[in-house]
Amino acid sequence: MNTKHDLLDKAFQTNHLTKEEITVLLETITPEEREILYSKALKTKQAYYGDKVYLRGLIEFSNICRQDCLYCGIRASNAKVERYRLTPGEILACCDKGYELGYRTFVLQSGEDLWYTDEMLSALVHEIKRRYYPEVAVTLSIGERSVETYQSLFVSGADRFLMRHETASQELYEKLHPTMRFEDRRACLAALKKIGYQVGAGFMVGLPGQTPADLAEDLHYLKELHPDMIGIGPFIPHSQTPLGTEKGGTIENTLVMVALARLLIPDSHIPATTALGTLHPQGREMALQAGANVVMPIITPSTVRKQYALYENKICGDDHPEDCRYCIERRIQSVGLKVDLGKGDSLQFISNM
């Protein structure tokens, strides 16, 4: 029987652990072993991405959503949210501001809002790419659409697509997503990859009913999918949702999953998520010291920011884009790392070019 120290060494040396080994680690890891895990993940990140941390400017352009995910504050059934939509002109103004602040990747994220037709989104992506050509990458995070739509947005110039798989447990997925199908989410991710996008997948930690074996399954699914980016954040309850009184994910468990993802899928980008920053004032810095290498500062206009409340007490609600830009830079420097304002393609993408 391997000791946990052996397992951590194995993950570091071979980038592989069986599901059973991951489950044992998650069930029994001690604070001292967590520190060893974080330092191995940091070493791995340094070997692949050095001391650079890539910044992506995040524009949350609509909080209108046709889906009804049980955990999410902007779910369709939440009648208490004040809804908003930014026009294409307003989104472009955010990009101009973001460009001025040095960002060279724009992440356009929203609820699943079909008011934005394929034609509107294609024209928008095309204009962003034209305006800052050839410096800027466009990432979309707009949820499930048809393969034809994904294809046409790619042709219009979109480079990347983020869509978390949320959980690799089919049973849990189905409980949490009454309006969605497990197979559809996975089919979307496979299609996006096939089209040629740099793809981001990922999951939440601490979902009600989620087990260590489910989390091991998440890591194995990701290893198989081999996405360019892996978003891992704690589940944070929102009082206006059916899961409002549940317990949320912990900082420790989330950091352990970030570190294990770095060891098992070493060449992926891994963001230090806003949700981690919400759970703990230094949550993002802790993630950067446990293998994360990307931060996504918010450039959504301050007039609507607070309305994009996926969970409560989300940080930066009163801030302006320039506040976030420099606050993040200071945080990155405080842990001895450096901001990189380049496009920041993934190593997998660069090696396939």
Ligand code: SAM
């Ligand atoms: N609609 C797009 C999609 O489904 O990919 C993008 C927006 S969606 C709101 C962004 C992510 O927020 C989800 O993938 C989910 O993991 C996360 N999220 C939603 N509610 C959350 C909560 N209560 N706690 C933590 N993360 C949450």
